Amino acid sequence: MTDSEPLPPIPLESFAFFFDLDGTLAGIEKRPEWVSIPDDTKRALAEIYSLANGAVALVSGRALKELDALCAPLKCPAAGVHGAERRDAEGHIHRTELSPALMSKLGSELNLAIAAYPGCHVEGKGMAYALHYRQSEAFADDILALAETFTQRYPELALQRGKCVVELKPRGVDKGAAIHAFMQEAPFVDRTPLFIGDDLTDEAGFSQVNALGGVSIKVGPGETAARYHLDDVGKVQQWLLSLTKQQESQSIKTIISVGEDL
Numbered sequence: 001m002t003d004s005e006p007l008p009p010i011p012l013e014s015f016a017f018f019f020d021l022d023g024t025l026a027g028i029e030k031r032p033e034w035v036s037i038p039d040d041t042k043r044a045l046a047e048i049y050s051l052a053n054g055a056v057a058l059v060s061g062r063a064l065k066e067l068d069a070l071c072a073p074l075k076c077p078a079a080g081v082h083g084a085e086r087r088d089a090e091g092h093i094h095r096t097e098l099s100p101a102l103m104s105k106l107g108s109e110l111n112l113a114i115a116a117y118p119g120c121h122v123e124g125k126g127m128a129y130a131l132h133y134r135q136s137e138a139f140a141d142d143i144l145a146l147a148e149t150f151t152q153r154y155p156e157l158a159l160q161r162g163k164c165v166v167e168l169k170p171r172g173v174d175k176g177a178a179i180h181a182f183m184q185e186a187p188f189v190d191r192t193p194l195f196i197g198d199d200l201t202d203e204a205g206f207s208q209v210n211a212l213g214g215v216s217i218k219v220g221p222g223e224t225a226a227r228y229h230l231d232d233v234g235k236v237q238q239w240l241l242s243l244t245k246q247q248e249s250q251s252i253k254t255i256i257s258v259g260e261d262l
């Protein structure tokens, strides 16, 4: 990671933008349902979506319906549950699902097992389960070990670590695969990808974007494959606003120079 390297210029007309949500566009809260995206960030996102001709997608561990609720009124392409559900630019949904029988069995077994760890809870995400321990961080190792017993017993599952959460998701699903899928499609294809995220789950996305010659940005501290760095959610917001302002000043320059030519 290149801590001190300034971010390169990002022309909106030639980049494809991929954004993680929690810890990137919005601050982390004790409970996921307490999270909201600041209004200025939402306005900047909507402006970038418009100026980049729709080449903007959210890539998150949250379900699509939660992403839509958090970004409203903007409804853009998005990959939810780490890419297990993905809505393309035409609105088509692509899903990688575990069988309903397996999801039901997992739900019962996980809820039973996690009862041994007060303050921890299971979140069903439709095609994955998240084991949260934000309010009981002392159980971090226990929850990880518990999740590992499930990936050993069920080869259909892969383990995904995050900040105070361990998830069990369908094998083969990750943010890198989701970004790769978007990059095959309009309006993303033939653009340079940019991905910004803050957590272990974002590393697959950083590697994918690096392989495509794009710009990978890690928010906050920690080892990472990302090539650039922003300190926190506040810095992300400032940078997003600067992107929209850069475009406005270019538009004004163009209008002035066209005016001078007349």
Ligand SMILES: [Mg+2]
Residues within 6 Å of the ligand: 020, 021, 022, 023, 024, 197, 198, 199
């Ligand atoms: Mg995040």
